[in-house]
Amino acid sequence: MPTTFNIPPSIVTGAGAARELPVHAKRLGATKALLVTDEWMVKLGVAEPFAAMLREAGIPTEIFAGVQPDPSAQNVDEGLAALRAAGADFIVSVGGGSPMDCAKAVAVLATNGGAVRDYMGYEKIPRPGLPHIAIPTTAGTGSEVTRASVITDAERDEKMLLMSVQLVPSVALVDFELTMSMPPALTAAVGVDTLTHAIEAYVSKKANAVTDPIALACVDLCARFLRRAFHDGSDREAREGMALAACQGGMAFGNSSVCLVHGMSRPIGALFHVPHGISNAMLLPAVTRFSVRGAPARYARVARVFRAASEAQGDAAAADALVDALEALNRELGIPRLRDHPRMEEQRFSASIEKMSSDALASGSPGNNPVVPTAAEIAALYREAW
Numbered sequence: 001m002p003t004t005f006n007i008p009p010s011i012v013t014g015a016g017a018a019r020e021l022p023v024h025a026k027r028l029g030a031t032k033a034l035l036v037t038d039e040w041m042v043k044l045g046v047a048e049p050f051a052a053m054l055r056e057a058g059i060p061t062e063i064f065a066g067v068q069p070d071p072s073a074q075n076v077d078e079g080l081a082a083l084r085a086a087g088a089d090f091i092v093s094v095g096g097g098s099p100m101d102c103a104k105a106v107a108v109l110a111t112n113g114g115a116v117r118d119y120m121g122y123e124k125i126p127r128p129g130l131p132h133i134a135i136p137t138t139a140g141t142g143s144e145v146t147r148a149s150v151i152t153d154a155e156r157d158e159k160m161l162l163m164s165v166q167l168v169p170s171v172a173l174v175d176f177e178l179t180m181s182m183p184p185a186l187t188a189a190v191g192v193d194t195l196t197h198a199i200e201a202y203v204s205k206k207a208n209a210v211t212d213p214i215a216l217a218c219v220d221l222c223a224r225f226l227r228r229a230f231h232d233g234s235d236r237e238a239r240e241g242m243a244l245a246a247c248q249g250g251m252a253f254g255n256s257s258v259c260l261v262h263g264m265s266r267p268i269g270a271l272f273h274v275p276h277g278i279s280n281a282m283l284l285p286a287v288t289r290f291s292v293r294g295a296p297a298r299y300a301r302v303a304r305v306f307r308a309a310s311e312a313q314g315d316a317a318a319a320d321a322l323v324d325a326l327e328a329l330n331r332e333l334g335i336p337r338l339r340d341h342p343r344m345e346e347q348r349f350s351a352s353i354e355k356m357s358s359d360a361l362a363s364g365s366p367g368n369n370p371v372v373p374t375a376a377e378i379a380a381l382y383r384e385a386w
């Protein structure tokens with residue numbers, strides 16, 4: 001079966017990459033810009049210098065800082081209103097996955113009309129969006145290079161997944177220096193998201209010859225640099241490695257897929273507002289244990305690249321060692337079990353298992369898993385991970 005590989009036409013990496021913003025904005029024909037970010041990015045003083053850079057280049061720029069973590073459809077509508085009020089024809093996003101995903105949705109709603117829910121699912125967006133330059137400050141979701149946008153429907157407690165080539169940003173400016181301010185807990189949460197992207201992209205039923213080497217390169221970078229970035233945020237080599245890993249993770253899963261971990265993680269995020277990477281990490285060991293029999297050689301390869309197993313170990317032993325290593329990684333990074341997370345409530349969790357299991361299945365992600373689960377198996381995995 002043929003496979004398609006979509007990434008931004010320009011991906012700029014390395015220290016100082018973000019300072020290339022005006023050059024690319026001009027090249028894309030920007031006349032007025034909207035900078036999409038969140039309040040914390042403004043408070044940290046990260047957002048304003050990018051607006052100033054654009055203004056100096058003769059491109060009037062307004063800032064929309066109304067993006068919440070796990071952006072809602074309402075955030076997107078507010079961003080669209082800000083875009084129209086500013087008369088902007090160009091979008092820059094500065095921040096983690098939340099501002100980037102919100103900006104992607106604003107960019108396509110501006111040209112397609114309608115509401116976010118109309119475009120939920122796979123390749124439902126007819127026209128290209130406005131030009132969009134994504135500048136990630138976490139490492140990370142990889143959203144700067146993917147065709148995915150995750151927007152929460154607050155009324156239905158559901159995280160809507162949109163996957164479309166029309167959502168791929170025009171340019172990704174991947175500047176690890178912007179990630180140096182991440183505190184350890186955030187470094188851990190977003191870093192395990194990256195690792196989960198790589199593992200799921202590699203074991204997915206949609207894995208292919210283009211995404212495989214990128215996914216494994218990402219696992220390798222996570223093995224070398226995730227712990228180092230967590231323990232010492234000033235370690236430039238580790239920060240650079242994880243920024244690159246995040247970008248590779250995005251390239252891999254955006255063109256293969258995520259699987260059961262992400263499928264089960266989104267409902268936890270929608271209902272309990274546990275940070276995305278943390279809910280992935282809490283599910284990853286149990287889901288890996290469940291899924292190994294569907295792709296033992298692939299999990300074993302991940303184990304070896306992650307330095308959890310040696311070449312001498314057989315596939316079954318290597319896959320077991322991977323589960324142990326993922327549990328050890330969570331402990332080292334201070335990621336609790338589901339039941340110990342402050343945002344989780346046992347009664348509400350138990351009462352929500354049925355809805356979470358059916359929402360997980362409906363997202364389509366579990367269908368790409370090496371072992372495709374039933375709703376009952378998903379429910380059992382939620383209980384096991386608790």
Ligand SMILES: NC(=O)c1ccc[n+]([C@@H]2O[C@H](COP(=O)([O-])OP(=O)(O)OC[C@H]3O[C@@H](n4cnc5c(N)ncnc54)[C@H](O)[C@@H]3O)[C@@H](O)[C@H]2O)c1
Nearest residue numbers: 040069070096097098137138141143146148150181182276
């Ligand atoms: N589109 C995709 O491909 C994709 C992939 C994975 C996850 N996601 C989505 O991305 C969202 C999560 O994104 P995220 O994990 O990057 O977090 P985020 O964007 O929600 O940011 C979390 C917090 O970290 C702060 N922050 C960001 N950069 C910082 C820095 N350098 N220093 C200090 N603080 C900083 C933010 O201000 C915010 O308060 C979720 O909604 C998730 O569903 C999207």
Ligand SMILES: [Fe+2]
Nearest residue numbers: 141193197262
């Ligand atoms: Fe993710």
